[in-house]
Amino acid sequence: MLTDCVDIVTQHDFTRSDLDHSSATNDLVRGVDVIVHPGESDPAADASSQLDYQMRCTYNLLRAAVEEKVPRFVYLSSLQLMDLYDEKMAVTERWKTRPTTEPPSLCYHLGEMVCREFAREHGVSVVILRLGDLTDDAAPDPSTSALYFDDAANAVSKALDAELSGWLDIFHVQSDVPNARYLTGQPWWSADDVSPSFSLGYAPRERS
Amino acid sequence: MNVLLLGANGMLGPHVVKALEPHHTLRLTDVNDLETDHEYIKVDVSDLEHVVEVAEGMDAIVNLSVMRTDRVRAFDVSARGCYNMMVAAVEHGIRRVINTGPFYAVAGPTYERFDHGVGPDVPPQPGTWLYALTKSLGQEICEIFTQFHDIYVLDLLFYMFLDAETHVGEAGDPIAQVGHDLVPYTVSWRDAADSFRCALEVELEAMPSRSEVFFMFPDLPHGKFSNEKARRLLGWEPKDDLSKYWLKG
Numbered sequence: 001m002l003t004d005c006v007d008i009v010t011q012h013d014f015t016r017s018d019l020d021h022s023s024a025t026n027d028l029v030r031g032v033d034v035i036v037h038p039g040e041s042d043p044a045a046d047a048s049s050q051l052d053y054q055m056r057c058t059y060n061l062l063r064a065a066v067e068e069k070v071p072r073f074v075y076l077s078s079l080q081l082m083d084l085y086d087e088k089m090a091v092t093e094r095w096k097t098r099p100t101t102e103p104p105s106l107c108y109h110l111g112e113m114v115c116r117e118f119a120r121e122h123g124v125s126v127v128i129l130r131l132g133d134l135t136d137d138a139a140p141d142p143s144t145s146a147l148y149f150d151d152a153a154n155a156v157s158k159a160l161d162a163e164l165s166g167w168l169d170i171f172h173v174q175s176d177v178p179n180a181r182y183l184t185g186q187p188w189w190s191a192d193d194v195s196p197s198f199s200l201g202y203a204p205r206e207r208s
Numbered sequence: 209m210n211v212l213l214l215g216a217n218g219m220l221g222p223h224v225v226k227a228l229e230p231h232h233t234l235r236l237t238d239v240n241d242l243e244t245d246h247e248y249i250k251v252d253v254s255d256l257e258h259v260v261e262v263a264e265g266m267d268a269i270v271n272l273s274v275m276r277t278d279r280v281r282a283f284d285v286s287a288r289g290c291y292n293m294m295v296a297a298v299e300h301g302i303r304r305v306i307n308t309g310p311f312y313a314v315a316g317p318t319y320e321r322f323d324h325g326v327g328p329d330v331p332p333q334p335g336t337w338l339y340a341l342t343k344s345l346g347q348e349i350c351e352i353f354t355q356f357h358d359i360y361v362l363d364l365l366f367y368m369f370l371d372a373e374t375h376v377g378e379a380g381d382p383i384a385q386v387g388h389d390l391v392p393y394t395v396s397w398r399d400a401a402d403s404f405r406c407a408l409e410v411e412l413e414a415m416p417s418r419s420e421v422f423f424m425f426p427d428l429p430h431g432k433f434s435n436e437k438a439r440r441l442l443g444w445e446p447k448d449d450l451s452k453y454w455l456k457g
Contacts, residue, residue, distance in 0.1 A: 021279040048256055051291055055345055056283040063336070101294075101356050109352070110287075110345055117336050117344075120318060 003028060019057035025064040034160050035065055038076040039111045040104075047103045054107035058114045066123035074159045075115045077130045078108045079145050079172060079182055087144065092186050093130075093170040119168035126167070127159045129200075132174030132182065144181040148205070151175045155202045164198045176204040209408060210235065212266040214253050214293060215273030215285075217242040219369070220308070220400060224272060227401035232408065237262055239273075253289035254281075263296035268304040268408055276339040283342055290346030294353040294361075303359055306407045307350050309343035311365045311393050311423055311433065316340050327434045328365065328421040347421070354418035362407045362442075363421040366400055367393035372448035384453040392430035393423075396448035400424060406442040415441065429454055 001013040008014060017028055029035055037058065041050040058075070065073050083105075084098040085091045099109035112128055119126035132147030139146070155173040165188070172182045184204060187197040209232045215221060217238035225246065228234060236244055237251035249262050253273045263269060271293055275285035290307065297305055315326050316335035334344035350361040368383045368391045377386040384390030403424050422438040426446035438444045 047291070048254075048288060051288050052283060055287050055342075056280065059283070059336075059338075059341070060279070066336075099352055101353050106291075106349070106352060110348065113345060113348060114341065117316075117334060117341055120333060121336055123336075 001028075001032065019053075019060050021060045021063070025060050026068055029061070029064050029070050030068045032070055034072045034074060035061065035070055036074045036076065036156060036159075037061055039078065039108045040076065041107055043104065050103045050107050051110070054111040055114060058111045062114065062118040062124065066118065066121075070124060072125045072127065072160070073115065073118070074127045074129065074156065075111060076156070077112050077128050078104070079130045079132050079174065080105050081108055081112075081130060082172075082182070083145075087181055090183060091172075091181075092183055093172055093188070116168060122167050125164065126169070127162075127164060127200075128168070128170040129155055129159055130170065130172050131155070132172075135175070142175075142177050144177060144179045145174050146177045147173060148175045148207075151202075151204045154205070155200065158200050158202045162198075162200050164200075169198060169200075171200045171202065173200075173202060174204065176207050209233070209267045210265055211408065212263055212269045213237060214251065214259070214269065214271045214289070215239075216244075216248075218272050218274060220366070220397075221272050223397045223401035224270065224404050227398075227405050228270075228408070231405060235262065235266065253292060254284035256292045256295060259289075259292040260296040260299050263293075263300050263302060266300065266302055268306065269293055269297060269302055270306045270308075270404060270408075272308055274308075274339075274343070279338065282338050283345075286339070286342035287345040287349065290349045294350055294357075294359070297359050298353070298357050304408070304412060305350065305359060305361045306404060307347060307361055307363045309347060309363065309365050310340060311367050312337070312340040313343040313347050313365060314421060315433070316344075324431045325434060326432065328363075328423045328437055351419040358418070360412040360415060360418045361420070362410075362415070363419070364403055364407060364424050364438075365421060366395060366424050367391065369395060369397050369400055370450075372396040372398070372450060377453060384450070386452050387455065387457040388453070390428075390450060390453040392428055392432040393425050394428070394450065394453075395425045395446065396450070399426060399444075399446035399448050402446075403438065403442065403444050406444045410442050426450060 003017045081097040099105045115126045132145040135146040187199040211232045216236035234246045236248045275281040314332045318333045334340040377384045
């Protein structure tokens with residue numbers, strides 16, 4: 001089932017939604033197994049609108065998910081949040097995010113923060129995928145954090161039913177490009193030495 | 209110092225005005241009408257352009273604005289209002305910002321229910337209650353701005369207020385009952401207001417970083433939260449005695 005704040009043409013079930021806090025958002029998520037919520041906001045929108053979408057609408061959707069007992073929530077964030085680290089550093093999901101004050105970066109960070117608090121209360125299992133720069137296969141000069149659409153779709157597909165910690169799991173996702181900036185496929189481990197490690201099971205398609 | 213107050217007509221606003229007016233020139237703003245001898249401008253803090261406009265000529269901003277329950281306005285005021293305030297500070301080169309919120313913008317239920325000795329520098333865990341989370345988001349926005357701009361944000365966190373002289377504190381009182389304890393995060397209006405004077409006077413360069421959070425309450429015996437940082441860095445000395453609430457008659 002697809003939703004957007006504007007009408008789109010699709011062969012799938014589609015519901016137009018502003019993700020407000022009316023019962024319509026509860027109706028939207030009732031009975032679904034997983035919600036996939038992109039953190040990308042309209043770059044043409046002003047900062048206030050982008051912030052409002054990422055904070056309030058994400059909150060509304062998560063609140064509805066908890067109320068309707070949706071078991072899993074996948075939030076599509078961005079590797080932009082780690083871009084301030086030196087490229088030489090082996091940045092993984094265990095590193096602190098470093099957002100800027102620019103709306104896209106700030107919005108992803110604040111969206112993650114809303115997700116984190118819902119996950120902490122164990123009302124819904126949250127999976128955060130920090131995606132690389134979404135890139136068309138035909139792009140001549142992909143960035144070192146490029147993510148091709150087929151790899152992105154593969155990662156999202158894995159996130160739907162991967163066996164994870166059950167509350168909050170974060171994964172970095174990018175494609176196999178020259179000098180790939182971010183590590184992917186790293187298993188999460190727990191310091192208690194008892195809990196199993198968790199992995200998304202994502203591997204980028206090999207490209208020669 | 210020229211000081212802009214956002215949300216000056218809220219619960220805490222009049223007390224802060226009273227504490228600051230002998231020392232500073234105040235420009236009061238609020239979304240509601242306000243009768244005052246000070247300069248007053250009606251401002252909705254969710255209006256970016258207007259917040260930037262009214263911050264012109266100011267040396268400091270004090271943000272007292274809050275909206276606790278309405279789902280839309282809570283994000284507008286408590287979270288986006290902070291973004292607007294920080295953009296205004298950048299725009300006008302205002303280096304001192306005093307933000308406010310409840311203690312659970314940092315120490316939400318995961319700290320509040322079980323732990324003791326909680327200080328203001330623990331990783332924020334506000335939980336999902338609208339008021340706590342929106343204020344925490346606002347605080348986070350402020351902190352991120354301080355990482356990229358030469359602006360200091362002093363975040364003063366409160367919870368329950370009372371008038372130490374007139375508060376009755378009878379059985380059933382949700383804040384403080386004489387001889388039957390008080391909420392372990394209670395402060396008098398007067399002491400709370402005085403903390404703003406301290407935050408406006410303190411030397412910014414003496415702060416450990418450009419974003420500092422403070423728990424504001426007097427010495428209480430519960431050992432639940434710590435006010436040590438506020439005393440040490442702000443030089444805040446609460447004066448009102450609340451001991452009658454935790455001492456048995």
